Amino acid sequence: MADRPDAPLHLSVLSQESIELLRPRPGAVIVDGTLGLGGHAALILERIRPGGRLLGIDRDEAALEAARSRLAGADPPPVLRQGNFADMAAIAADAGLERVDGVLLDLGVSSPQLDDPGRGFSIRSEGPLDMRMDRRLPLAAGDVVNELPERELARLVRHLGEERWADRIARFVVQRRPLRTTRELAAAVEAAIPRAAWPRDIHPATRTFQAIRMHVNDELGSLERGLRGAMDVLSSGGRLVVISFHSLEDGAVKRFLRMESRDCICPPQQPVCTCGHRASLRVLTRKPVRPSEAEVAANPRSRSARLRAAERL
Numbered sequence: 001m002a003d004r005p006d007a008p009l010h011l012s013v014l015s016q017e018s019i020e021l022l023r024p025r026p027g028a029v030i031v032d033g034t035l036g037l038g039g040h041a042a043l044i045l046e047r048i049r050p051g052g053r054l055l056g057i058d059r060d061e062a063a064l065e066a067a068r069s070r071l072a073g074a075d076p077p078p079v080l081r082q083g084n085f086a087d088m089a090a091i092a093a094d095a096g097l098e099r100v101d102g103v104l105l106d107l108g109v110s111s112p113q114l115d116d117p118g119r120g121f122s123i124r125s126e127g128p129l130d131m132r133m134d135r136r137l138p139l140a141a142g143d144v145v146n147e148l149p150e151r152e153l154a155r156l157v158r159h160l161g162e163e164r165w166a167d168r169i170a171r172f173v174v175q176r177r178p179l180r181t182t183r184e185l186a187a188a189v190e191a192a193i194p195r196a197a198w199p200r201d202i203h204p205a206t207r208t209f210q211a212i213r214m215h216v217n218d219e220l221g222s223l224e225r226g227l228r229g230a231m232d233v234l235s236s237g238g239r240l241v242v243i244s245f246h247s248l249e250d251g252a253v254k255r256f257l258r259m260e261s262r263d264c265i266c267p268p269q270q271p272v273c274t275c276g277h278r279a280s281l282r283v284l285t286r287k288p289v290r291p292s293e294a295e296v297a298a299n300p301r302s303r304s305a306r307l308r309a310a311e312r313l
């Protein structure tokens with residue numbers, strides 16, 4: 001299963017660390033909910049034979065095709081499905097898998113998605129305002145940019161982009177409507193942020209693009225549902241591994257793992273437990289696992305990665 005020279009390039013982030021924590025064993029059934037280019041999947045497949053099964057899910061048809069070609073001839077042959085990992089339980093059931101031994105989520109977008117101007121994720125090259133991972137979705141970035149009321153656009157950019165210039169950005173965008181391309185959106189953001197306040201290490205429109213992308217793809221909502229879905233399919237002793245690239249995502253994963261690893265979730269001031277909540281997870285990473293300096297040097301995209309893992313009780 002050697003990589004083909006013409007395969008689109010995406011360096012899997014925290015691959016050794018994630019595989020160690022996921023612990024795929026011979027005969028195991030694993031869900032890779034963010035198949036992407038199949039980098040993690042290839043490592044998993046090597047470890048679950050003989051007899052194991054891998055279900056690979058991706059929202060993006062192009063990613064699925066690339067993974068299908070990369071993993072062609074793999075033993076065992078993976079089962080690949082286009083869909084949202086938020087629907088993991090239904091997709092797994094449809095593939096004949098009721099219980100699984102591991103779930104991996106490597107969130108966000110892949111390098112080929114970012115690098116293809118036609119997908120509209122890229123700030124630096126001209127492309128349509130699209131940003132949908134699944135092109136069957138009705139809402140594209142252009143609809144958000146051109147149709148949301150200014151206040152809502154500002155709120156979205158502030159919240160999902162953690163952007164302090166959100167109000168000015170929304171005002172400039174609304175003044176320039178209709179915006180048709182990624183460069184037009186980037187130019188509106190560049191104009192809105194005073195040059196002296198431009199960030200040094202990222203493009204000034206990075207946070208705005210990220211916010212719009214997360215909104216278009218309902219990335220936080222999918223994550224919440226995906227974490228619940230993982231609980232529905234994981235068998236006792238099964239492992240959940242999540243790699244996130246955004247503080248809001250990492251925060252959501254951290255809160256979920258903390259909550260699900262506690263026996264009681266009553267407010268601390270309450271003297272007697274009334275919630276009846278029981279722990280269903282054991283957290284394996286007290287602190288998030290971060291990429292090594294060597295990995296960041298080799299793959300700058302890994303810089304913001306945080307990995308958290310837990311075991312189903």
Ligand SMILES: C[S@@+](CC[C@H](N)C(=O)[O-])C[C@H]1O[C@@H](n2cnc3c(N)ncnc32)[C@H](O)[C@@H]1O
Pocket residue numbers: 010011012013033034035036037038039040041057058059060063083084085086106107108109110133222223
């Ligand atoms: C960071 S890449 C994964 C890379 C992959 N682990 C590898 O090693 O090649 C993230 C992938 O997850 C997909 N994705 C993001 N959110 C998703 C969701 N909610 N459901 C299914 N796929 C999703 C994206 O389309 C993208 O292909």
